[in-house]
Amino acid sequence: MKHAIDIAAVVNAKESSAVAELATSMAAIAQKNEAIHAFLYVDTDGANAFAAAVDQRVAQGEKLPLAGVPVAIKDNLCQTGVPTTCSSKILADWRPPYTATVVERLIAAGAVPVGKTNLDEFAMGSSTETSAFGPTKNPLDLSRVPGGSSGGSAAAVAGDMTPISLGSDTGGSIRQPAALCGLVGIKPTYGLVSRYGLIAFASSLDQVGPFAKTVTDAALVLEVIAGHDPMDSTSLPEPAPSLVAHVNDGVAGKRIALVKELYEGADEEVVAAVKKAVAALESAGATIIELSIPELRLGLSAYYLIAPAEASSNLARYDGVRFGLREQGADVSEMYEATRTAGFGAEVKRRIMLGTYALSAGYFDAYYGQALKVRTQMIKAFAKAYEQADMLIGATTPTVAFEFGSKTSNPMAMYLSDVFTIPTNLAGDAAVSVPFGTGENNLPIGVQLLGPGRSEATLLAGARVLEIADGRP
């Protein structure tokens, strides 16, 4: 499948059309989705209309940054009239009356949303195995998970069904599946991308970001979706940064820190890939230092209090009153209980209970309050590290893609697959996962570059250096 930047070029030049590019994508979906199960819903009519509109705009002389580029949308992003389920039974039949800002921006830029992709229920998981509608398969090895929670969006791109897709990253939900599927994935700085229309899991951690096969494509998508949105109070005030223009800036003179806590405990082949990546960056002119940031070890614990606490409140609205599933009950309390019992899966219930407990009178200080203090410590620790380094490097995940069922019986083992990605969400900083080398069964390994808020251009330039060093010029 062509890269997004190339599709946009040929469509803008009228050498191809959005309708033709869509047909290629739709043919691939028709051929592969049944086996991979990346898409929960393919919006054939909607996509045809969007593609026709793009061709009309191009015919009228418009130049669009994503002209005719098919894009897959994680099914926790709202799109008017299109089922938006969060892979939960509780929203199985819900069609939002409005469209998320990021999706609107993609459409305005000429992209063609083709459908909604599978995820762990309400983005709670690292494998898509908690989806109420069945898991997504890793296109590189159908016996393995694509990662999660944005596994469907990763598989859509890795399976060559769309060149780009949108995911959301609360604790690693873009970077981890990107690593497991051999893609570039970006967790943008908190506030860089609007959350309006992103169905909240943990509001203070959630960020929307892109998946792509190349650094340039990922940069292109982020440029389109980033920038201030008056509908999101936590949105940063400035317009989108210039990213594509800087992907080839290189890393000469940059200080890059290899952080012990960001690879320790990972499989040997993963550690080896990270060290090889460090060497590649050094030979591209970066200065390498080694750092230990012990606070990062507390990230997982703090995250599993803060994220469930916010989720317990964010998910209260699924009560059967106004939308979504409603199970009957003798009175309103029983209706709530029956609806939520039937509508939510086990992992979602586990986190709602955890979060409710962490916020309860008598426990707040010991759990949620303590987690907030840890978060503050983590922010300070990162800030201190960024006084010494322009970016940090580590692994994205401890292992390559794992097999279905290998972690479902042990939530802690599953939670640990996000141990390297979670700290960035707690700090509100930026990070990129880029494929670098392969491990067991020739499965891809992801290397993670982390930077302070608004460092996306620097990180993407670093990722581009690794992309070239890994043989993808």
Place this chain on the structure above:
Amino acid sequence: MTLPSGWEMVVGLEIHTELKTATKMFCGCANSFGSEPNTNICPVCLGLPGSLPVLNKMAVELAMAIGVALHCTIAPSTFHRKNYFYPDMPKDFQISQYDLPINSRGYLDLPDGSQISVERAHLEEDTGKSTHLGGSGRIHGADRSVVDYNRSGVPLVEIVSGPDIRSSTQARAYASEVRGILIATGASDGRMEEGSMRIDANVSVRKSGQPFGTRCEIKNLNSLRSLQRAIDYEALRQIDVLEDGGSIRQETRHWDENQGETSTMRTKEEAEDYRYFREPDLVELSPDQAWQDRVRAALPPMPAARRARLELLLGEPTEAQRDAVGTVVELELDQFVIAAAESNLDVSLAVARAANEIAAAINNVGRLSVESFVATVSMEQSGKLSATQAKKVLGELLENGGDPVAIAKSMGFEQMGAQALGELVAQCIAENPSEWQRYRDGDEKLSQFFIGLVMKLTKGQANGKAVIAELQQRK
């Protein structure tokens, strides 16, 4: 009402007021009362998945205006989520301010000279409105419930007083004064009957000099009369319990207006754990000094200042006149009195006519121009109209509007000329020489006798003061 000897009530009020903004607190939907159900709604105020709140600047401005009027400190503040399930609350949490309210530590001076402290006046969003149909008519046991979300997300300010109130009359005066401030600041229309101002009362009792007793909170009092009755009922109930050797349970109580009683809604043990935490979808609210200054500068005079101004015009007002001034200010009739004073008319007469005649037809006040009022008071003061006639002219002006001189004429209040009156007075004197002599000798009471005679001859058209002036002249 007086409590049994030795007992004292301790009351604090929480006054919730809807802010009169054009749009809701966190979205662009119209904030208007009385629309068709579920017409002023959008993804945000319906709490649809993925929607996010954006704070309305006007709500912040009105909240600050209230804070300034209540002498509060305005400080950087935050929003929290108050989590509980209820069908009329779309997100199943309410966005409210918790440990850091926008306004804190103020006070309010009441007309009787007492001062009530204000602990805080914070911003929060309103819920939708449930109607329970059939069955019990309450949420549990109704056949079915319907919800109107037009009110969902309407901005509210909750004003929390200190436990400084010691009688139901004082509670009423405080609530009334707060209402006056809300109207004066433009923050609210203060319409309790439409629910735009609702009061919760925290009531406890104690023997004088003892520490505070256990309090009960009476919810949702929606008129000043209910407030006063409910507090009195509750204080007496608590005293009865305590005098019978019982103890008060901390609880939330419901006021039944028809029965005139409070009853238990839920006890402290049944109270919800709201699991408050910082609302992650909103940022800190820190109005800068310039913004605060603009709000402060734009504030009109508050009721206390307006009362002081009118009282100053009166010189040394009697208690009755102070009450009348209170009415004038409460009904916003200041401009009538001030205009009369500026025309060098008798302020006490203007206050009386405003507090009685205009107040009696307050819904029609729009028909009465300040000029007509001043002209009528002027005619009365100069003797062209009797008091009775002036009241009738004002009544007509309030009923149908018009020109006071023309109305007086058409009502036959054509004031007899001084000459005609003089002739009548002379006639009465001539016919009653002995009474005249006694009057001349200093028996002032006899002026009433002559006024009566003149009134009889003129069928009540004469002006008493003018008659006295004629008598004096001839003395």
